[in-house]
Structure formats: C-alpha cells, structure tokens
Amino acid sequence: MAGASLAQSTAPTAATLSPHDADLIWQKATAKFEPERRALLSDVDKGISQGPFRADWTSLQSYQAPGWYDDAKFGIFIHWGVYSVPAFGSEWYSRLMYKQGTPEFAHHVATYGPQSKFGYKDFIPMFKAEHFDPQAWAKLFHDAGARYVVPVAEHHDGFAMYDSKLSEWTAAKMGPHRDVVGELSKAVRAEGMHFGVSSHRAEHDWFFDGGRQFDSDVNDPRYAGLYGPAEAHLAKKDEDLYNDWTYVSQAWLDDWLARTTELINDYHPDLIYFDWWIGHPTFRNTLPKMLAYYYNQGAQRGGVVVNYKQGDFVAGAGTLDVERGQLTGIYPEHWQTDTSISNASWGYVEHDTYKSPQELIHLLVDVVSKNGNLLLNIGPRADGTIPEDAQRILLAMGGWLKTNGDAIYATRPWRVFGEGPTEVVGGTFQDTKTKPYTAQDFRFTTKNGVLYAIELGWPAGGKTVIHSIKPGDHVRAVSLLANGKRVDWQQQADGLHLSLPAKPVGDYAYVYQIELAP
Structure with a gap:
C-alpha cells in the first residue's frame, strides 16, 4: 500500500459530503x-x-x-x-x-x-x-x-x-x-x-x-x-x-x-x-x-x-x-x-x-x-x-x-495522606505543575497495623520530625524499611522526632516503618 497513487480530483470533501453520507x-x-x-x-x-x-x-x-x-x-x-x-x-x-x-x-x-x-x-x-x-x-x-x-x-x-x-x-x-x-x-x-x-x-x-x-x-x-x-x-x-x-x-x-x-x-x-x-x-x-x-x-x-x-x-x-x-x-x-x-x-x-x-x-x-x-x-x-x-x-x-x-502494595490510606510544604495541583493535565518535594514532605500508608511514613527527601543532619504523629499515638518502635535498622525516636508535643542512622542506599524516598500500640 505504501506510496499508492490515488485519483482524488473528484473525491468528496467535507464541503460536499453530509454526515449521513459519510457514515x-x-x-x-x-x-x-x-x-x-x-x-x-x-x-x-x-x-x-x-x-x-x-x-x-x-x-x-x-x-x-x-x-x-x-x-x-x-x-x-x-x-x-x-x-x-x-x-x-x-x-x-x-x-x-x-x-x-x-x-x-x-x-x-x-x-x-x-x-x-x-x-x-x-x-x-x-x-x-x-x-x-x-x-x-x-x-x-x-x-x-x-x-x-x-x-x-x-x-x-x-x-x-x-x-x-x-x-x-x-x-x-x-x-x-x-x-x-x-x-x-x-x-x-x-x-x-x-x-x-x-x-x-x-x-x-x-x-x-x-x-x-x-x-x-x-x-x-x-x-x-x-x-x-x-x-x-x-x-x-x-x-x-x-x-x-x-x-x-x-x-x-x-x-x-x-x-x-x-x-x-x-x-x-x-x-x-x-x-x-x-x-x-x-x-x-x-x-x-x-x-x-x-x-x-x-x-x-x-x-x-x-x-x-x-x-x-x-x-x-x-x-x-x-x-x-x-x-x-x-x-x-x-x-x-x-x-x-x-x-x-x-x-x-x-x-x-x-x-x-x-x-x-x-x-x-x-x-x-x-x-x-x-x-x-x-x-x-x-x-x-x-x-x-x-x-x-x-x-x-x-x-x-x-x-x-x-x-505501597496492599496498603490503605491513613487518617491523613501526608504533611509538608509542597502542595499538589489537583485535576487533569496538571502533572507538570507540582514543585519538587522536600525532606519536610511525608506521605503515609498503613497495612496490618503498621504505619509507613515515607519521607520524600533525606533530611540534613540526619534528624527529622513527623508532625502528624501526635502524643496520643503510642509509638512502640521505628525502623528503616530499606535495611531494617532501628531508628531512635522521641515523642514530643510537636510530633515524632527521629534521629536517623546512616542514609540507606537509594536516593528517591525513605520509608519509616512505625509500630503503634493498639
């Protein structure tokens, strides 16, 4: 079919062809x-x-x-x-x-x-x-x-x-x-x-x-x-x-x-x-x-x-x-x-x-x-x-x-989706309008009684605060999902304070696995 030569001089166009005829x-x-x-x-x-x-x-x-x-x-x-x-x-x-x-x-x-x-x-x-x-x-x-x-x-x-x-x-x-x-x-x-x-x-x-x-x-x-x-x-x-x-x-x-x-x-x-x-x-x-x-x-x-x-x-x-x-x-x-x-x-x-x-x-x-x-x-x-x-x-x-x-897999949303300064522009065809996330931006998921806090950047100085976790949320343990290493933590009035171990391999996002008391 490539390069086929078509005689089009008398072919109908939109000006002469009604919708009914085209159909x-x-x-x-x-x-x-x-x-x-x-x-x-x-x-x-x-x-x-x-x-x-x-x-x-x-x-x-x-x-x-x-x-x-x-x-x-x-x-x-x-x-x-x-x-x-x-x-x-x-x-x-x-x-x-x-x-x-x-x-x-x-x-x-x-x-x-x-x-x-x-x-x-x-x-x-x-x-x-x-x-x-x-x-x-x-x-x-x-x-x-x-x-x-x-x-x-x-x-x-x-x-x-x-x-x-x-x-x-x-x-x-x-x-x-x-x-x-x-x-x-x-x-x-x-x-x-x-x-x-x-x-x-x-x-x-x-x-x-x-x-x-x-x-x-x-x-x-x-x-x-x-x-x-x-x-x-x-x-x-x-x-x-x-x-x-x-x-x-x-x-x-x-x-x-x-x-x-x-x-x-x-x-x-x-x-x-x-x-x-x-x-x-x-x-x-x-x-x-x-x-x-x-x-x-x-x-x-x-x-x-x-x-x-x-x-x-x-x-x-x-x-x-x-x-x-x-x-x-x-x-x-x-x-x-x-x-x-x-x-x-x-x-x-x-x-x-x-x-x-x-x-x-x-x-x-x-x-x-x-x-x-x-x-x-x-x-x-x-x-x-x-x-x-x-x-x-x-x-x-x-x-x-x-x-x-x-x-990620088989998780469900927590009571809030996240926290941090970076706001998403909602709606269709907006995917180029969101600014890059920072180490202050977190997203949350849950599964089997575990809360996952995903930090969208590695914090300077190896310390970070998750403000959405309140004193009434009874934390039992925190670890890095990437390598299982224990994370030192302390609950204060303004949130959960974390003192992090060495940065794990990977530069994309960092997941804290947080065990909460029932």
Missing part, C-alpha cells in the same frame, strides 16, 4: 462484517439477561473493583501502533497530519509527500514490529514492580492491535501480522500480572475529519474501513465533550459495542480503560449495555475493573481515572491516575525526554497515600524495542519497590 460510505466498506457484528450484539443481550447487573446506572453503581486492583497500586500502560512509525509530535500524528497548519501536517508533506499520495494507511507496511518480544516486555514490567499491564488495543486511528473479526485493518492481518494483544496477554499473565486493554475507538468516528477538508486519501471510499466516517468534529476543542453536536450514527454505536464485546470475549481482560469520548451524549444508551455485559462476565471470576474519566459515568459505576493529574486529598473511592514516562507524548517520538525515577516514585507514593493507583505509560519504537532510557527508569522504580514495596 453510509463507512457502513458500505464494513458491510461484510455485519453477520459477526450482529452475533456479538446478540451475545450482549444474552449476557445482560443473565445478571446480576442490569443495563442501567442504578444497577451499575453496585460495581466494586476486585481486591487485586486495590492492592496492585502500580500498572504499565502501552501506547504502540502505526503512529510509532512517523515518531513525530505525538501519538495524535494520525489526526494532526491531516490538520492544515499544524507542525505534523508540514512535517508530513515535507517528509513523505502530499496526503493524497502518501496517507496514514501507507505507514502500515512500515510497522513491522520485527523486534517485538512479548516475553521480554512482560519480564521488564514485572521487574519494574508492576502488577498489571494495559496495552492500547485500538487507538483513535482505528488500527486494531488484535485479531479482530470486524476489520481487515488489524496488526494480525497487516503490518506485523501478529496478534499483539493476544501475545501480550499470555506473556503478562505468565509473569503473574493482571492483563487489561484500552479502547480509544469511540473518538475514531471523527478522528480523521481534517482529511475531508482537502485532497487526501481520507476521501477515498476504498479506505473507509480504516479512516471511518471521519465526521466533522464540531467541538471547539477535541477535549470539549459538551456543546458538541458531532454526528454519531446508531450503526457506529453498534459497531463500537460489538468491537468492545469482541475484546471481552476473546481476551478476557481483567481491566478495560476507556478514553474520554464515551462521555459524549450519544453513548448514553449504549454504554450501560457494555458495562452490564462486562460486569456480568467479570462477576463469574471475582470482578473486573473499568477506568473512566471526566465524569463519563455516574459516580460509583466504575473506577475514576485522572489523566496526567492528581487529587489533593484522600478520595473515598479507589481511583487511578495515568501519565506517561515521557514528557512530550504517549507514543514513541524521536528525541523525546523522560521523567526521572525520583519524580515517578514520588508521584506513585503521593497517589497511593490518597487511595489511588498509578498507571504509567511507555511508548515502544515501531520495531518493538522499548527505549533504553525508559527501561532504565522502569528498573530503577522496580529496585525501589523491591526494597520498599511493603509501604
């Missing part, structure tokens, strides 16, 4: 999959009828995440796909290469030629994944201390990283010719970790709409199976869920439900992460069906997890995810934050920079102290190798967790 072109391109789609939708109806969850929000609010997830604390997210080939800008290259005036558009024309001659589809043969080793990936994630792994099964670009029966545009049939999700599921579970998937397909309804505005391969009906309806997205900003009248057909909703069901049936994920556009009003009747079906299946094996964000669900019907952000205090329900190990992108891009192990360990500690999990993303290269800097950072985190994991 019909996509429907025609995918009509051959209709029998399988209908069979999957029938599975949903049967699964809902078998309970215990019904397809309504009142019933879905009885959702409860399984214990393994509450205990896991740390997972790995993976953004890997065709967008890893251009490795420019971000994983949204697939959209922005068709948005006139963007750096991605200019880069694409200068590097590959006009989008009428070389479109996104032409990257697929270049996505060979020749060094993809799922067992090596899984071992790395295990050694990093992760307890669950969540690859993106399908990004907004519409290219499935699994063996779908509803599309020919899949990694199993093109590019790598491998069922990436299937191979990863086996490798991850063989390492004793839980396996999830992420679906971003909801946004695909409009993701390539920029290509409707000029002479591009998006307008060629031969490729509608990949590019989708490419409906004109009417929100002023892509993240604006509200006052957005983007056209979404029932056929598209049915296909979204069938594709999600296919992932559930074929890969039995322990967790599904959904990106934000499932909160669009047109999904209000379809979304509860999917949740009821998945929760009913999961109930047979101890429960499953669904991550949602930006108010897409009724509170309590899933697990809240705060994208690239944190919460300012202890959240009563278990929650999750997801962020990328890299600073610029979720997918691999050349010349990217990375967060430090200390920054990520401090983020993990802060999130866990507030009743949350950290889902940390990596972006492998198109050939299937994981950047060396990312590997180094993951292994550094794993080394810290191997020593200090008792203060």
Whole structure:
C-alpha cells in the first residue's frame, strides 16, 4: 500500500459530503462484517439477561473493583501502533497530519509527500514490529514492580492491535501480522500480572475529519474501513465533550459495542480503560449495555475493573481515572491516575525526554497515600524495542519497590495522606505543575497495623520530625524499611522526632516503618 497513487480530483470533501453520507460510505466498506457484528450484539443481550447487573446506572453503581486492583497500586500502560512509525509530535500524528497548519501536517508533506499520495494507511507496511518480544516486555514490567499491564488495543486511528473479526485493518492481518494483544496477554499473565486493554475507538468516528477538508486519501471510499466516517468534529476543542453536536450514527454505536464485546470475549481482560469520548451524549444508551455485559462476565471470576474519566459515568459505576493529574486529598473511592514516562507524548517520538525515577516514585507514593493507583505509560519504537532510557527508569522504580514495596502494595490510606510544604495541583493535565518535594514532605500508608511514613527527601543532619504523629499515638518502635535498622525516636508535643542512622542506599524516598500500640 505504501506510496499508492490515488485519483482524488473528484473525491468528496467535507464541503460536499453530509454526515449521513459519510457514515453510509463507512457502513458500505464494513458491510461484510455485519453477520459477526450482529452475533456479538446478540451475545450482549444474552449476557445482560443473565445478571446480576442490569443495563442501567442504578444497577451499575453496585460495581466494586476486585481486591487485586486495590492492592496492585502500580500498572504499565502501552501506547504502540502505526503512529510509532512517523515518531513525530505525538501519538495524535494520525489526526494532526491531516490538520492544515499544524507542525505534523508540514512535517508530513515535507517528509513523505502530499496526503493524497502518501496517507496514514501507507505507514502500515512500515510497522513491522520485527523486534517485538512479548516475553521480554512482560519480564521488564514485572521487574519494574508492576502488577498489571494495559496495552492500547485500538487507538483513535482505528488500527486494531488484535485479531479482530470486524476489520481487515488489524496488526494480525497487516503490518506485523501478529496478534499483539493476544501475545501480550499470555506473556503478562505468565509473569503473574493482571492483563487489561484500552479502547480509544469511540473518538475514531471523527478522528480523521481534517482529511475531508482537502485532497487526501481520507476521501477515498476504498479506505473507509480504516479512516471511518471521519465526521466533522464540531467541538471547539477535541477535549470539549459538551456543546458538541458531532454526528454519531446508531450503526457506529453498534459497531463500537460489538468491537468492545469482541475484546471481552476473546481476551478476557481483567481491566478495560476507556478514553474520554464515551462521555459524549450519544453513548448514553449504549454504554450501560457494555458495562452490564462486562460486569456480568467479570462477576463469574471475582470482578473486573473499568477506568473512566471526566465524569463519563455516574459516580460509583466504575473506577475514576485522572489523566496526567492528581487529587489533593484522600478520595473515598479507589481511583487511578495515568501519565506517561515521557514528557512530550504517549507514543514513541524521536528525541523525546523522560521523567526521572525520583519524580515517578514520588508521584506513585503521593497517589497511593490518597487511595489511588498509578498507571504509567511507555511508548515502544515501531520495531518493538522499548527505549533504553525508559527501561532504565522502569528498573530503577522496580529496585525501589523491591526494597520498599511493603509501604505501597496492599496498603490503605491513613487518617491523613501526608504533611509538608509542597502542595499538589489537583485535576487533569496538571502533572507538570507540582514543585519538587522536600525532606519536610511525608506521605503515609498503613497495612496490618503498621504505619509507613515515607519521607520524600533525606533530611540534613540526619534528624527529622513527623508532625502528624501526635502524643496520643503510642509509638512502640521505628525502623528503616530499606535495611531494617532501628531508628531512635522521641515523642514530643510537636510530633515524632527521629534521629536517623546512616542514609540507606537509594536516593528517591525513605520509608519509616512505625509500630503503634493498639
């Protein structure tokens, strides 16, 4: 397909193609999959009828995440796909290469030629994944201390990283010719970790709409199976869920439900992460069906997890995810934050920079102290190798967790999450706004009657005070978790005073194991 020459002079554009017509072109391109789609939708109806969850929000609010997830604390997210080939800008290259005036558009024309001659589809043969080793990936994630792994099964670009029966545009049939999700599921579970998937397909309804505005391969009906309806997205900003009248057909909703069901049936994920556009009003009747079906299946094996964000669900019907952000205090329900190990992108891009192990360990500690999990993303290269800097950072985190994991895994929040001068900026997309922590910043967790006080810096002079531990908290013993060495302590009116032994190996965060009298 690379370099295909397309006759586009009479192709429809957004100016001539109505939303209804755009959807019909996509429907025609995918009509051959209709029998399988209908069979999957029938599975949903049967699964809902078998309970215990019904397809309504009142019933879905009885959702409860399984214990393994509450205990896991740390997972790995993976953004890997065709967008890893251009490795420019971000994983949204697939959209922005068709948005006139963007750096991605200019880069694409200068590097590959006009989008009428070389479109996104032409990257697929270049996505060979020749060094993809799922067992090596899984071992790395295990050694990093992760307890669950969540690859993106399908990004907004519409290219499935699994063996779908509803599309020919899949990694199993093109590019790598491998069922990436299937191979990863086996490798991850063989390492004793839980396996999830992420679906971003909801946004695909409009993701390539920029290509409707000029002479591009998006307008060629031969490729509608990949590019989708490419409906004109009417929100002023892509993240604006509200006052957005983007056209979404029932056929598209049915296909979204069938594709999600296919992932559930074929890969039995322990967790599904959904990106934000499932909160669009047109999904209000379809979304509860999917949740009821998945929760009913999961109930047979101890429960499953669904991550949602930006108010897409009724509170309590899933697990809240705060994208690239944190919460300012202890959240009563278990929650999750997801962020990328890299600073610029979720997918691999050349010349990217990375967060430090200390920054990520401090983020993990802060999130866990507030009743949350950290889902940390990596972006492998198109050939299937994981950047060396990312590997180094993951292994550094794993080394810290191997020593200090008792203060993280299976813990619960204390009466306060922490103390100290450094304040977190709450909300989504705030992860770059928090200042570095100091030796006066502590975070607290508890487990089996033990209080863990995690100091986010080594104090000058080897002395520190934990002000949140009051005289009424009867301390029995204090030790450094890293090496078990006893810590001299004294309770005073202003808190617990510690005189520390030599600084333990590791420069990230220091855990005091504090035994309290019942």
